[in-house]
Amino acid sequence: MVKIEEGDMNHYLVKKCFLSGMGPLAADTRILALHKNSCSSLIARARLDSFKIFANAVAKKCGGNANIRPAWFGASRDEINEIVCHGFSQCGGDGARKLGPMHGFGVQLLPINSSINGVLSSESDEKGLRHILLCRVILGKMEVIPRGSKQFHPTSLEFDSGVDNLCKPSRYTVWSCYMNSHIFVDYIVSFRVVCFSASAIKTTSPWKGIQTLMAIFSRFLHPSKMALLAKYYNDLQNQKITSQQFVMNLKQVTGDKLLFTVTKFYMNELRSARNAGGSRGVNCQIERERI
Secondary structure (H helix, E strand, O other): EEEOOOOHHHHHHHHHHHOOHHHHHHHHHHEEEEEEOOOHHHHHHHHHHHHHHHHHHHHHOOOOOOOEEEEEEEEEEHHHHHHHHHHOOOHHHHHHHHOOOOOOOOOEEEEEEOOHHHHHHOOOOOOOOOEEEEEEEOOEEEEOOOOOOOOOOOOOOOOEEEEHHHHHHOOOEEEEOOOOEEEEEEEEEEEEEEHHHHHHHHOOOOHHHHHHHHHOOOOOOOHHHHHHHHHHHHHOOOOOOHHHHHEEEEEEEEHHHHHHHHHHHHHHHHOOOOOOOOOOOOOHHHHHOOO
């Protein structure tokens, strides 16, 4: 892999695609490094040649269009290193499980406009950095795979890949038999989400955890909405409302998308923080609500 410096057109384009799919967290996201697959080794060149051969084969089968699309894959740094060095060795992994129920047993990738969902399946390393792969994927003819399906191969030779929705896909499924022929890693994006710093995440008090979430919300919400959240938080502390009522009030003020994004990031960071064992309570209630 070769580092791509700022000012390079590739850096600009990848950064633009990545941040445009980060939704409310785009302003707080900093790309710290971008590495491109230079195919400098014999094995790497062989993988690229193999990808091109399969792309041509799928194109012939599908009337001239292999349906190659860019897609994101988020995981831990170690898992990403394994993929870059040796290819995909398992379907899913910890990163895929963080995305929720799978659409079949295969490598789960995210469309180019959904980098935020790929980020949710990534994991912070010891320096607080997250890493995500930008890949080229041969999708060919896609078939709809229901949420929670246990399917692990195409239903027939007519199909090449799976998708959750043909019109507006949010998840691609590449079957295990194709995971190292139909996916080619182009870039590794290394980044940090500023509002989720390690010092803010490490907490042993459920109240401190809520305070951290409130501080993060303050970066996105109007002061009038923050005043309303402060009132609900005070009511919760004084036992005037239950934790479930507090979560419902949060939904009404923040909206589902922002609440899901912030709490999902927070809970992922909380799990990976060494001293997070005592922070439960309302934070877990928020996660259980399945916003």
